[in-house]
Amino acid sequence: MAAALDLDTLLATHAGHVALVIGNGINRHGGAASNSWEALLMKIAARCGIPLPKVPQGTQYTEFYDVLGLRSAGATSDLAAEFCELMAGWQVLDHHRTVVGWASRHAVPVLTTNFEEVLSEAAGARFLGTGLSGFTDYYPWQCRFAHDLHLDPCAGFGIWHINGMARYKRSVRLGLSDYVGSAHRAREMFHRGGSQLFRAKDPARWAGARTWLHLFFNKPLLFLGLALEENEVFLRWLLIERARYFRKFPRRRQPAWYVYKPEAGNLNEAGKLFFLQGVDVTCLAIRDHDAIWASAGWTS
Known part of the structure; x- marks a missing residue:
């Protein structure tokens, strides 16, 4: 209620x-509806070789990010830096x-x-x-x-x-x-x-x-x-x-x-x-x- x-x-x-x-x-x-975390995650996913239109149903954003970290050749901190760089124009x-x-x-x-x-x-x-x-x-x-x-x-x-x-x-x-x-x-x-x-x-x-x-x-x-x-x-x-x-x-x-x-x-x-x-x-x-x-x- x-x-x-x-x-x-x-x-x-x-x-x-x-x-x-x-x-x-x-x-x-x-x-500024495009300023979404999902949109940023999708951009990072594409760069990690996982091209998807959206986070798969049944997977939380947090879990998806961890999967990207496992798939990425770099450190997780590198992904975090990339995520923040994508926000630089907000x-x-x-x-x-x-x-x-x-x-x-x-x-x-x-x-x-x-x-x-x-x-x-x-x-x-x-x-x-x-x-x-x-x-x-x-x-x-x-x-x-x-x-x-x-x-x-x-x-x-x-x-x-x-x-x-x-x-x-x-x-x-x-x-x-x-x-x-x-x-x-x-x-x-x-x-x-x-x-x-x-x-x-x-x-x-x-x-x-x-x-x-x-x-x-x-x-x-x-x-x-x-x-x-x-x-x-x-x-x-x-x-x-x-x-x-x-x-x-x-x-x-x-x-x-x-x-x-x-x-x-x-x-x-x-x-x-x-x-x-x-x-x-x-x-x-x-x-x-x-x-x-x-x-x-x-x-x-």
């Missing part, structure tokens, strides 16, 4: 409190500026699954964070694009890249193996060692307190432009862990909303909504994608 709430109201009532989680839908809107559009402008005005953090820097270019933000301890270009989770550096990720505006960023090719998470690696790294912070999240008496003091993971567990989340289907293994696992964390610490509970356009004939949609509602995410149906990116709420 979709929530009896509209996006305009949600943006108005949660400005300054929510964190946005933005997927590639923002890049495909406004006459342009900043008005709705990019509108969304990140709202986020900047209200000190709202932005989490994105995208690799390119379109959102940070739209915001005029600079790259920050490599000077912090524990930096690795495999998992630059402490880095963000912002106007000012806040040690507490929740303290102000910043654009954080969940699955890596184009400037660090080894950080790009595209395959199922990549997602498993990210989950393993996050799990170490959640459940192992002396500063684990699930034993932290002070939620501001744990191993991931300076990373984007801190936002994920300490802010209300608003998911936009994300399919959140079965291939999003890492994000869906994080939502399970988030729900478990709030059951252990109910006073720390934060809401989450998933905005989506219902797809007629999509047999998997009911299962996805069942999963999201099961991990305490409120699902908000909209009539079309203009209702997201052209929402009057962004002008507040």
Whole structure:
């Protein structure tokens, strides 16, 4: 069941409190429908000698990418670099500026699954964070694009890249193996060692307190432009862990909303909504994608 709430109201009532989680839908809107990950994967597949019109049904994008890595003569990092190079021509559009402008005005953090820097270019933000301890270009989770550096990720505006960023090719998470690696790294912070999240008496003091993971567990989340289907293994696992964390610490509970356009004939949609509602995410149906990116709420 979709929530009896509209996006305009949600943006108005949660400005300054929510964190946005933005997927590639923002890049495909406004006459740029060709900016799809599947289209990029098909180009790489052709160069690997696997000419296909689309990813075969029954194969997830992540699995397809891993197969390309196995078929390629080069390293997987070379494929990641090629994938990012194909994004180099993606342009900043008005709705990019509108969304990140709202986020900047209200000190709202932005989490994105995208690799390119379109959102940070739209915001005029600079790259920050490599000077912090524990930096690795495999998992630059402490880095963000912002106007000012806040040690507490929740303290102000910043654009954080969940699955890596184009400037660090080894950080790009595209395959199922990549997602498993990210989950393993996050799990170490959640459940192992002396500063684990699930034993932290002070939620501001744990191993991931300076990373984007801190936002994920300490802010209300608003998911936009994300399919959140079965291939999003890492994000869906994080939502399970988030729900478990709030059951252990109910006073720390934060809401989450998933905005989506219902797809007629999509047999998997009911299962996805069942999963999201099961991990305490409120699902908000909209009539079309203009209702997201052209929402009057962004002008507040």
